[in-house]
Amino acid sequence: MKAAPMSRVFPIALNTFREAVRDRVLYNLVAFAVLMSGAAILVGQISVGIEKLVVINLGLTAVSLFGVVISIFIGIGLVSKEIDKRTLYTLLSRPVRRWEFVVGKFLGLVGTLVLNTFFMAIGVFGALLYVAHHFAKPDAWVLVALYFIILQFVIVTGLALLFSSFSSPLMSAVFAFSLFIVGAFAEDLRGFARMTKGITRWIATGAAYLVPNFSALNVITPVAHGQPVSGQLILYNTAYALIYATMTICGAVLIFERRNLK
Numbered sequence: 664m665k666a667a668p669m670s671r672v673f674p675i676a677l678n679t680f681r682e683a684v685r686d687r688v689l690y691n692l693v694a695f696a697v698l699m700s701g702a703a704i705l706v707g708q709i710s711v712g713i714e715k716l717v718v719i720n721l722g723l724t725a726v727s728l729f730g731v732v733i734s735i736f737i738g739i740g741l742v743s744k745e746i747d748k749r750t751l752y753t754l755l756s757r758p759v760r761r762w763e764f765v766v767g768k769f770l771g772l773v774g775t776l777v778l779n780t781f782f783m784a785i786g787v788f789g790a791l792l793y794v795a796h797h798f799a800k801p802d803a804w805v806l807v808a809l810y811f812i813i814l815q816f817v818i819v820t821g822l823a824l825l826f827s828s829f830s831s832p833l834m835s836a837v838f839a840f841s842l843f844i845v846g847a848f849a850e851d852l853r854g855f856a857r858m859t860k861g862i863t864r865w866i867a868t869g870a871a872y873l874v875p876n877f878s879a880l881n882v883i884t885p886v887a888h889g890q891p892v893s894g895q896l897i898l899y900n901t902a903y904a905l906i907y908a909t910m911t912i913c914g915a916v917l918i919f920e921r922r923n924l925k
Contacts, residue, residue, distance in 0.1 A: 671759050672767040679771025683737050684778070692729045693779060699725030700786040714794040719805060719887040722787035726780060727812045727883070731843055734776055734816045738823025739835040741768040742919070762916040769824055769912055776816040784809050801889035807897065808886040814904035818875050819843060821911030828915040828922065846877035875907055 703721035742765075787809075791802065822842055826835035845852070849871060856867035880900055882892055 672763050672770065675759070675764060675767025676769075676771035676774065679741065679768050680774045683772055683775040692733050693782060696725045696729040696783045697786045699729075700783075700790040703790050715791060716887050718790050718794050719787070720883060722790055723805070723808050723812065723883045723886070726783045726787065726809065727815065727881075729783070730776055730780060730812060730816050731819050733779060734772065734819045735823050735836055735839045735843075737775070738772055738820050739827045739832045739839065741772065741824060742827045743832050761920050765824060765828070765916050765919055766912065769820060769915075772820050773817055776820065777813060780809060780813055780816070799889075801891075804882075804886045804889070804892055807892045808882050810897075811880045811882055811900055814900055815877055815880050817904050817908045818877075818911070821908040821915070822875070825911045825915040825918070828918040842874055843877065846875040847881070848878060849874055849876040850878040876903065880904070 700718075700722045703718040703725075706717050706721065784806075787805070788798075788802075791805070792798065795802075819839060823835060823839045826838045830838065852867065852871040852874070856864055856871045859867050879896075882896075886892065
């Protein structure tokens with residue numbers, strides 16, 4: 664009796680999760696994120712009256728940046744590392760399809776990033792409690808900001824896997840970082856597209872909607888000011904991230920299926 668596809672995907676995901684958790688780079692970046700939260704406390708003490716604002720801004724920004732670095736640098740090596748160690752050939756010689764390998768790797772790294780974000784969030788809330796001495800109702804919106812940050816990681820992980828399916832680790836990192844930076848200014852790019860005319864407008868508009876809209880997933884500043892996040896935006900961002908990530912994984916699978924691994 665043949666095993667169900669997901670019964671082969673989950674062991675790959677679990678193994679990827681274990682390898683990523685054991686990676687020294689992961690622990691180093693988590694340590695830096697915790698240090699950034701500690702720095703937020705020091706800056707907050709200097710900035711009288713806006714301690715919470717500074718702590719939330721710096722803390723969440725640290726979580727986002729270090730998480731993106733983790734998702735890119737581990738994501739680009741998920742495929743190449745298996746090829747270099749020649750463990751991929753052994754794995755694919757078993758009844759494991761290439762798409763199951765890619766999906767398993769994706770789910771394993773996303774799981775790692777969720778766990779990583781959880782521990783970094785503890786550092787942020789610890790710093791917040793230190794400067795404010797108590798939690799207020801608006802502080803709950805920090806959880807929404809963290810959720811949006813995880814959605815960013817989901818997209819970036821998909822991009823890292825997509826590029827690593829056909830490019831070298833170095834170029835994959837360059838492509839992923841470039842798209843992250845451009846995506847952070849996606850709304851500005853769309854505004855620029857509306858001001859142009861002719862074929863330039865079509866090209867700029869296409870580029871603006873093709874790159875991931877990370878700016879819509881960044882609610883750090885309003886949350887730091889205690890502003891609520893609408894339920895409509897939460898649903899929109901969730902659907903957007905899942906659809907975009909699914910497209911990147913489908914692209915990675917299509918390319919990897921046709922790649923000559925000899």
